[in-house]
Amino acid sequence: MEGSIAIAETVRLCKPQVIPAYPITPQTHIVEGLASIIADGRLDAEYICVESEFSALSACIGASAAGSRVYSATTSQGLALMTEVVFNAAGMRLPIVMGIANRAISAPLSIWNDQQDSIMMRDSGWIQLYAEDNQEAIDMHILAYKVCEDYNILLPAFVCFDGFILSHVYEPVDLPTQELVDSFLGPFNPYQKLDPKDPISFGMYATPEYYMEFRYEHDQAVHRAAEAIKKYGKEFGEVFGRDYSELVVGYKLEDAETAIVAMGSICGTVKDAIDEMRAEGKKVGLLNLRCFRPFPSTDVAKALAHVNTISVLDKNVSLGAKGAVAIEIKEACYGSNIPVYDYILGLGGRDVRKRDIKKIVELAEKGEGDMFYGLREEVL
Amino acid sequence: MALGIGCTARPGNSRNNKTGSWRVFYPVMDTEKCTKCGTCQLICPEGCINQNPDKTYSIDLDFCKGCGMCAEECPDKAKAIHMVKEEK
Numbered sequence: 302m303e304g305s306i307a308i309a310e311t312v313r314l315c316k317p318q319v320i321p322a323y324p325i326t327p328q329t330h331i332v333e334g335l336a337s338i339i340a341d342g343r344l345d346a347e348y349i350c351v352e353s354e355f356s357a358l359s360a361c362i363g364a365s366a367a368g369s370r371v372y373s374a375t376t377s378q379g380l381a382l383m384t385e386v387v388f389n390a391a392g393m394r395l396p397i398v399m400g401i402a403n404r405a406i407s408a409p410l411s412i413w414n415d416q417q418d419s420i421m422m423r424d425s426g427w428i429q430l431y432a433e434d435n436q437e438a439i440d441m442h443i444l445a446y447k448v449c450e451d452y453n454i455l456l457p458a459f460v461c462f463d464g465f466i467l468s469h470v471y472e473p474v475d476l477p478t479q480e481l482v483d484s485f486l487g488p489f490n491p492y493q494k495l496d497p498k499d500p501i502s503f504g505m506y507a508t509p510e511y512y513m514e515f516r517y518e519h520d521q522a523v524h525r526a527a528e529a530i531k532k533y534g535k536e537f538g539e540v541f542g543r544d545y546s547e548l549v550v551g552y553k554l555e556d557a558e559t560a561i562v563a564m565g566s567i568c569g570t571v572k573d574a575i576d577e578m579r580a581e582g583k584k585v586g587l588l589n590l591r592c593f594r595p596f597p598s599t600d601v602a603k604a605l606a607h608v609n610t611i612s613v614l615d616k617n618v619s620l621g622a623k624g625a626v627a628i629e630i631k632e633a634c635y636g637s638n639i640p641v642y643d644y645i646l647g648l649g650g651r652d653v654r655k656r657d658i659k660k661i662v663e664l665a666e667k668g669e670g671d672m673f674y675g676l677r678e679e680v681l
Numbered sequence: 682m683a684l685g686i687g688c689t690a691r692p693g694n695s696r697n698n699k700t701g702s703w704r705v706f707y708p709v710m711d712t713e714k715c716t717k718c719g720t721c722q723l724i725c726p727e728g729c730i731n732q733n734p735d736k737t738y739s740i741d742l743d744f745c746k747g748c749g750m751c752a753e754e755c756p757d758k759a760k761a762i763h764m765v766k767e768e769k
Contacts, residue, residue, distance in 0.1 A: 394687035455686055493689060505690040508698060515688055 304435040304467045307474045308374075308400055309334030311439040313344045314482040315398075315446050318369035318489075321349035321360030325379040326412045327464035328402040332374055354379035358386040358399075365395040366503050368494035370446065374400035376464055377418045378407060384422075390457050391426035392519065393504040396449035396489075397457040398442060402464040403565065403616075405649040413650020414464045416565060420593075420617040420625045426519050428458035428526050429594040431564040436474050437591075438462040440537065443482060444545055447533045452492050454529050456522055461593075463566040463616075465650070477541055485540045527595040548597040549604055550589040553579060557586025559662055560605050562630055563614040564590045567653055571614070574658035585662055590626065601633040611641045612665040614653075618645045623671065642670020651675060700727075704747035706764040712737045714761035721751035721762060 302310075308331050312320075320339070322332035339348045347364075351357045354375050361371045375383065380401060390397055401419045405411035419429055430445060432438035438460065445458040462468060493501060507515050527548060534545030552572050554560060561571050568589045578585045588604050590597075605611055611634065615624020622628065627643035634641060642665045647653045653675075661674060710721075715737055722730040722738055729741040730751060740751070752762040 392688060492686065500692050501685075501689045502692075502694075503687050503689050505688045505694070506698075507688055508700065508702070510702065511684065514684055518684060518686070 302474055302476070303330065303469060303471050304438060304462065305330030305402070305469065306334050307435050307439050307476065308442060308462075308468075309338060310476055311442050312372050313338050314477060314479055315372070315443060315486060316344070316370065316488070317346055317372040319347045319349065319360070319364035319371045320373065321351050321357045321364065321371070322373050323351050323354050323357045323375070323379060325354070325376055327404060327414075327468045328374045328376045328379070328400065330468065331400055331402070335372075354382040355386060358383045358390060358397075361397050361399075362386065362390050362393065362395060365390075365397050366393065366495050368489075368491040370450075370489035371397050372399070373397070374402065376402040377404035377412075380418045380422065381406065387422055387425045387427065389504055392515070394455040394519070394522070395457055395503075396446070396455055398445045398449060399457065399459055400442065401459045401461045402468040403461050404464040409649075411649040412464075414466050414616070415648045415650070416461065416463070416616040417618070417648070419459055419461045422459065423594065423625060426456065426523055427594065428456055428523070428530075428592070430458065430460050430530075430592055431590065432460065432462040432467065433566060433568045433589060433591075435462070435467055435470065435472050436543070438467055439474060439476070440541065440543055440545065443477070443486060444530070444533060444537050446486055447537070448526060448529045450489060451529050451533075454522055454526050455492055456526060461565065466566045481540055485537065523595050527592070527597055530592060545591075547600070548590075548592040549600045550591060551604055552587040552589065554586030554588060554604060556584060558584040558609045559665060560586050560588055560608040560611050561614060561658065561662070562588045562590060562601075562605075562611060562626065564593060564626060565616065567614055567616065567647065570653060570655060571658050574655040577655065578659060578662065583662065593626070593629075596629050596633075598629070598633040601630060602637070605630075605634060605639065606637065608639060610665045611639055612661055612670065613641060613643050614647075614661070615643060615645050616647045618648070618673075640668065640670075642668075644670060644672060644674040646674040699743045701743045701745050704745060704767055706747045706749060706766055707742060708740055708745065708747070708749070708751055708762050709765050710738060710740055711761045711763075714759050716756070716759045716761070718756060718759070720754050720756060724750050724754045726750065
């Protein structure tokens, strides 16, 4: 099944009541799929064809505040256009789940994959989960609703999956049954909602006496989400047989001397490269970062405490600084004296192959890092 | 006041939000000098000057932001309002 269709079918199982969406490559098949599902009578939901992404997320806010479970999906420029509303949805603490088919940001125009778009929303107060494959992408949608709707959390979440590499790829997935999803998720029971008989306003004005306290409480909720993801991730495993109780997942990491840290679909390539390097006697392991916000600093530090070198693969760059993931990993490992090397790679759809991963491990062993990897020097 | 999650508020909540805390200067009304012309009430952009039953005016310092327009516009023959620096 195509990744996007698997996601659309999974969203159907989560029974959102309102889906405001605007198509944009490479997210289009998801919202197209959902439109078909609703038109065919397979999901009882309101599909709102909006005129822009700004409107899509604005309609999500309205519908969620009115007490509906809502879904939308976007990518790249669409997410950029939503920016103001992204921060509003988070500040209003609405449990909206949105799929992000990760894509590069203009200019120059690129429809291809990297993770700059969701990284751009790093500080927005949304939960950010990153899927390695389509099975994770669909599982994380179900898990995200469970976490977001917890009264102790009440946050929106991005479920991020690499555009084209996952969204357009056909691979086998285990699509759960409606009964299982119903038993795990249950109907949406809003903490508070817009009601003419008992009126409230969301996202009110906060004077300097209150604004900081609202931000503090929001920050605390994002931090609390780490434990909630682990708790419901474990519960998810008990119901569906696939465990999500860890925010970071190691692969051959226990005895590794060199660690690679990565997020998203690239982890599959890294695992294959590690298998080949292990066969040659190189002790390399992977730390797959499933959750970028909240950032699991303690888990990262614990998982990497024994390695000699850390290589971070960043499919994004904070221009003028480093890759966003490397900055966080350095912070998590502060005081450990383990060198952390950053490799910016795969931007705008540049392929990353097993041989690239091996080359990066060689570079890290020589102490060469903090670079754009794989630049075509001849065109510079 | 416990914060509402998502900065939610019930109707009428703006009355609880004492915006007078923004003030640097506060107006002082001399009811002896006041000619009861009502200019201050008309000019106040925050609507926080109210007429008393005896036709004099009082200033609601819970919401007055201290802009000083009442003191500036009080007619020359009265000059019944002057601004005083807040001591915080």
